[in-house]
Amino acid sequence: xxxxxxxxxxxxxxxxxxxxxxxxxxxxxxxxxxxxxxxxxxxxxxxxxxxxxxxxxxxxxxxxxxxxxxxxxxxxxxxxxxxxxxxxxxxxxxxxxxxxxxxxxxxxxxxxxxxxxxxxxxxxxxxxxxxxxxxxxxxxxxxxxxxxxxxxxxxxxxxxxxxxxxxxxxxxxxxxxxxxxxxxxxxxxxxxxxxxxxxxxxx
Amino acid sequence: xxxxxxxxxxxxxxxxxxxxxxxxxxxxxxxxxxxxxxxxxxxxxxxxxxxxxxxxxxxxxxxxxxxxxxxxxxxxxx
Numbered sequence: 233x234x235x236x237x238x239x240x241x242x243x244x245x246x247x248x249x250x251x252x253x254x255x256x257x258x259x260x261x262x263x264x265x266x267x268x269x270x271x272x273x274x275x276x277x278x279x280x281x282x283x284x285x286x287x288x289x290x291x292x293x294x295x296x297x298x299x300x301x302x303x304x305x306x307x308x309x310x311x312x313x314x315x316x317x318x319x320x321x322x323x324x325x326x327x328x329x330x331x332x333x334x335x336x337x338x339x340x341x342x343x344x345x346x347x348x349x350x351x352x353x354x355x356x357x358x359x360x361x362x363x364x365x366x367x368x369x370x371x372x373x374x375x376x377x378x379x380x381x382x383x384x385x386x387x388x389x390x391x392x393x394x395x396x397x398x399x400x401x402x403x404x405x406x407x408x409x410x411x412x413x414x415x416x417x418x419x420x421x422x423x424x425x426x427x428x429x430x431x432x433x434x435x
Numbered sequence: 436x437x438x439x440x441x442x443x444x445x446x447x448x449x450x451x452x453x454x455x456x457x458x459x460x461x462x463x464x465x466x467x468x469x470x471x472x473x474x475x476x477x478x479x480x481x482x483x484x485x486x487x488x489x490x491x492x493x494x495x496x497x498x499x500x501x502x503x504x505x506x507x508x509x510x511x512x513x
Contacts, residue, residue, distance in 0.1 A: 413453055
């Protein structure tokens, strides 16, 4: 059955056979879409897709009020199922990696000769900026901000950082956003504009 | 071990993109379907969706999910 957004909402909110059919159609559509989006044969099999779709449907039903009809209903529902599936894949990929171990060997001591290719004056500017940035990371950020930011630079997903810190993805985003704002302000306070920095680090 | 050149460049890029007000991952998720459909239609994002575009330039995870969503939409539209 072809449904527009309004009909999807009406049928999913109804009861009995109508709702049952809508849920069955949603499930089929999400299995098809998710398989197309994340299938890789190795980590993702039919059982994984089934589980992810089941979790997704629960979340979608809990969020129906938030759907404002600004996209196709199935696009919106698919965006939720992709987040559910990818978050689980990231969790599996990172489950044995500890946050502390990941960032414990990061030394925020500036090293000489950041790059051998630029002109000497550019090289000095780069070393100066990196030195200031390291100092700001050490002295201007809270321990949580520093850990989250360094883990993010080491490509640990925010969901995983959150799991280690006992938080959630939105809170980690806010934590690193606040950290970035502090670093930006710190660099600007000593006279570096972002456009200057981009020029100095170009190439 | 100090940060690698790639990590330093990545951090400076993130700092240069930083705005005082940014939406979080949950807010991005609530609008990314609209943003993806508009982009695949070749239309520019509205001012309200500029915040989604900016978030996607900062957040690696949301950007990965957005790329997968675009693939899924293309297949849906067949």
